[in-house]
Amino acid sequence: MILEVENIVTRFRKQTVHDGVSFVVEKPSVIALIGGSGTGKSVLLREILGLLRPTSGKISLFGQDIKTLSEDELNAIRARYGVLFQDGALFSALTVEENIRVPFEEHMMLSPEVVSSLIELRLALAGLAPETKQKMPSELSGGMRKRVALARSLALEPELLFLDEPTSGLDPINARSFDHLIRTLCDSLGLTVFLITHDLDTLHGITDRVIALADGKVLIDGPPREVERFNHPWIKSYFSSRAAT
Amino acid sequence: MAESASCDWWYIKRSPAGGTLYPRGAWQLRNITQILRFAKEPLTTSHNPLKIDGSELSALDTAGAMLMFELAAGGKGIEGAEPNLVCALELNGFRENHAHIASLVKERWCAHEPSKPVRGYSQVEKIGQETFAIAKGMQDLVAFIGETLVALFSLIFKPKRFRVREFFVQLEAVCVDAIPIVCLVTALIGVVIAYLFAMQLVKYGANIFVVDGVVLAMARELSPIIVAITLAGRSGSAFTAQIGTMKINQEIDAMQTSGLSPMQVLVLPRIAALIVALPILTFVGDIVGSLGGLFVSKWYVGIGASAFFDRVQANFPYKSFYLGLLKAPVFAAFIAVIGCQMGLAVENNARSVGLNTTSTVVQSIVWIIILDALFAVLFANAGYY
Numbered sequence: 001m002i003l004e005v006e007n008i009v010t011r012f013r014k015q016t017v018h019d020g021v022s023f024v025v026e027k028p029s030v031i032a033l034i035g036g037s038g039t040g041k042s043v044l045l046r047e048i049l050g051l052l053r054p055t056s057g058k059i060s061l062f063g064q065d066i067k068t069l070s071e072d073e074l075n076a077i078r079a080r081y082g083v084l085f086q087d088g089a090l091f092s093a094l095t096v097e098e099n100i101r102v103p104f105e106e107h108m109m110l111s112p113e114v115v116s117s118l119i120e121l122r123l124a125l126a127g128l129a130p131e132t133k134q135k136m137p138s139e140l141s142g143g144m145r146k147r148v149a150l151a152r153s154l155a156l157e158p159e160l161l162f163l164d165e166p167t168s169g170l171d172p173i174n175a176r177s178f179d180h181l182i183r184t185l186c187d188s189l190g191l192t193v194f195l196i197t198h199d200l201d202t203l204h205g206i207t208d209r210v211i212a213l214a215d216g217k218v219l220i221d222g223p224p225r226e227v228e229r230f231n232h233p234w235i236k237s238y239f240s241s242r243a244a245t
Numbered sequence: 246m247a248e249s250a251s252c253d254w255w256y257i258k259r260s261p262a263g264g265t266l267y268p269r270g271a272w273q274l275r276n277i278t279q280i281l282r283f284a285k286e287p288l289t290t291s292h293n294p295l296k297i298d299g300s301e302l303s304a305l306d307t308a309g310a311m312l313m314f315e316l317a318a319g320g321k322g323i324e325g326a327e328p329n330l331v332c333a334l335e336l337n338g339f340r341e342n343h344a345h346i347a348s349l350v351k352e353r354w355c356a357h358e359p360s361k362p363v364r365g366y367s368q369v370e371k372i373g374q375e376t377f378a379i380a381k382g383m384q385d386l387v388a389f390i391g392e393t394l395v396a397l398f399s400l401i402f403k404p405k406r407f408r409v410r411e412f413f414v415q416l417e418a419v420c421v422d423a424i425p426i427v428c429l430v431t432a433l434i435g436v437v438i439a440y441l442f443a444m445q446l447v448k449y450g451a452n453i454f455v456v457d458g459v460v461l462a463m464a465r466e467l468s469p470i471i472v473a474i475t476l477a478g479r480s481g482s483a484f485t486a487q488i489g490t491m492k493i494n495q496e497i498d499a500m501q502t503s504g505l506s507p508m509q510v511l512v513l514p515r516i517a518a519l520i521v522a523l524p525i526l527t528f529v530g531d532i533v534g535s536l537g538g539l540f541v542s543k544w545y546v547g548i549g550a551s552a553f554f555d556r557v558q559a560n561f562p563y564k565s566f567y568l569g570l571l572k573a574p575v576f577a578a579f580i581a582v583i584g585c586q587m588g589l590a591v592e593n594n595a596r597s598v599g600l601n602t603t604s605t606v607v608q609s610i611v612w613i614i615i616l617d618a619l620f621a622v623l624f625a626n627a628g629y630y
Contacts, residue, residue, distance in 0.1 A: 092594040114277060121311050124353040138594040157274045157306040188345035189307065 008057035019216030035213035081160040082153030088145040090137040097133040126151035163195035269301035272309025299339035396508040411514040420522035431530035435537025459538030465565035468530035473576035477609035481584035488588025516581040523577035
C-alpha cells in the first residue's frame with residue numbers, strides 16, 4: 001500500500017471543502033488529481049503531506065497512519081517521498097547545488113564527494129547541465145526552476161513523488177518535455193507519481209489514472225479515457241475545453 | 246589480483262578479453278557508504294572497461310547504478326571515472342526493472358559533459374566588484390533623487406496629483422503610531438544624560454546646571470538623532486520591505502500599466518509623511534527627554550518641578566532647539582529616499598528583500614551621523630551655538 005486516503009472531511013469554519021474523500025494507490029503508477037478551482041485539490045495534497053490536518057478521516061502513507069506518527073517517524077516517511085511545489089519552492093538564499101544538498105544533509109550520512117557526485121547525477125536525471133549547480137534560483141527560468149526542484153525532490157531516491165501543477169507556467173514545448181521526463185523516471189525508477197494538474201495534455205499523455213474531485217467528493221476514479229466519457233457537466237466542459245478553441 | 250577484487254558486494258571474473266563485474270546485494274543509496282568501504286582502489290588498472298553483469302543484484306537505484314559505473318570504469322571510490330569509459334560499459338544480465346535504471350543513468354551520464362571546476366574570485370577581484378557595486382548603488386541613489394525631484398516639480402503644476410489619502414495613511418503609520426516608542430526611548434535617554442550631568446555637577450555644587458545640560462543636549466543633539474535612528478529602523482525598513490514585496494508581487498508593474506506613477510502613489514507620500522513626522526516626533530522627544538531629566542533632578546539632585554521649569558524658562562536654548570528641529574526634516578528626507586529607493590531596487594527573490602531592508606537601516610543611520618557631524622561643524626563655524 002503506497003497511499004490511502006480514507007473518508008477525509010475538511011471544513012474551514014462553515015465552508016466544507018471535502019465531504020468524505022477516499023481513494024487508494026496500491027501499485028506504482030502515475031495518478032492525476034483533477035477538479036475545478038476551489039474543489040480542494042491543493043488542500044488535499046497539503047493534508048497528505050502532513051502540512052494541514054483534515055477535520056476527520058485517515059491518511060496512510062506506506063501503510064502508516066500519519067496522524068499517529070511522532071515527528072521522527074513522520075520525518076522517516078518524508079525521506080521516502082519527494083515533493084515538487086508549484087513554483088519550485090527553491091530556497092532562494094541557496095545555490096542550486098546547496099538546494100539539492102539539503103535533503104542529503106537532513107537524512108543521510110554521506111561524504112561530501114559522494115553527495116556532489118549524486119547532485120550531478122540528479123541534475124542530469126532532471127535534464128540540466130552541470131553548470132547549473134553554481135547558479136542562484138533567481139537566475140533561472142521558470143522551466144529550469146522546476147527541473148531543479150524535481151532534482152531536489154528526487155534526491156533521496158523517493159518511492160513516491162508529489163507534483164503540484166508540474167506544467168503550469170511552462171510553454172507547451174517545455175511542458176511536454178517535462179511530462180516525458182516524469183514518465184521516463186516513473187517507468188525506469190518504478191516511481192509512483194501523484195500529481196495535481198489542469199493540463200489536458202499531461203492527463204492524456206502520461207497518466208494511468210485520473211481522480212476527479214467535485215462537490216467535496218471523488219466524482220470518478222479511473223483511466224483517463226474512462227473519466228473523459230463520464231457524464232457530468234464539469235467533466236464534459238473540462239475535457240471539451242480544448243476542442244472549443 | 247583476481248582474489249583481491251572480491252568482497253561482500255561484488256566479485257570480478259577475469260578472462261583474456263577483459264573482466265566482468267558481478268555486483269551483488271542491494272546497491273542502494275542507503276548502502277553506499279558500506280559499499281564504498283571496499284572500494285579503496287580502482288578495480289581496473291588498464292583502460293579496459295569491465296563488463297557488468299547484474300544478475301546477482303537484489304536491488305538497484307540510481308545512486309547504486311552510478312557507483313557501479315564509477316567502479317567499473319576505473320574510478321577510485323566515487324570520483325575520477327571518465328565519462329567515455331562509462332559510455333563504453335557493456336551491461337548484461339540485469340533484471341528488467343534494474344536494466345531500466347542502469348540504462349537511464351548511463352544514458353544521462355553520457356549525455357552531459359563533466360562540470361568544469363569553477364575558478365573562485367581572488368581578493369583583488371572581490372574588492373573591485375564591491376567597489377563597482379557601491380558606485381552603482383550611489384549612482385542609483387542619485388538617479389532616484391533626480392526622479393523624485395522631477396516628480397515633485399510636476400506636482401507644482403498639477404498639485405491635485407498629490408495623493409492626500411495615502412499621505413495621511415503613511416503619516417499615521419510613521420508618526421502617530423511611533424509616539425509610544427519615541428517617548429520610551431527619549432525618556433530613558435533623558436534619564437541617563439541627566440544622571441551623567443548630575444554626577445559631575447554635584448561635585449561642584451552646580452546642581453541647577455543639570456537642567457540646562459539636559460535640555461540643551463536633548464534639544465540640540467540627542468532627540469533629533471535618537472528619534473531619527475528609531476524611525477530609520479522602524480519606518481525606513483518598512484518602506485523598503487513594503488515596496489520590495491510589492492515589486493516582487495508585480496504590483497509596481499501593474500500600477501504602471503494602469504497609468505499610475507509609483508513615484509506619485511508610493512514614493513512621494515512616504516517621503517512627505519516622514520518629513521512632516523520627524524520634526525513632530527523630535528519635538529515630542531525634546532519634551533519627554535526633558536521630563537526624564539526632571540525625574541533625575543528631583544530624586545537625585547533635589548531640584549523640584551517648579552524650580553526645574555523656572556530654570557528652563559529663564560535659560561531656554563532657543564538656537565539649539567530650532568537647530569534640532571531644522572535637522573529633523575533633513576534626516577527624514579534621507580531616510581525616506583533611501584528606504585523607497587532600496588525598495589524599488591529589490592530583485593525578484595525573497596533574499597533580496599531582507600538584504601535591502603538591512604541595507605536601508607545601515608545606510609540611513611550612517612547618513613544621519615554624517616549629516617549631524619556636518620551640521621555641527623557648519624553651525625559652529627557660523628557662530629550658531
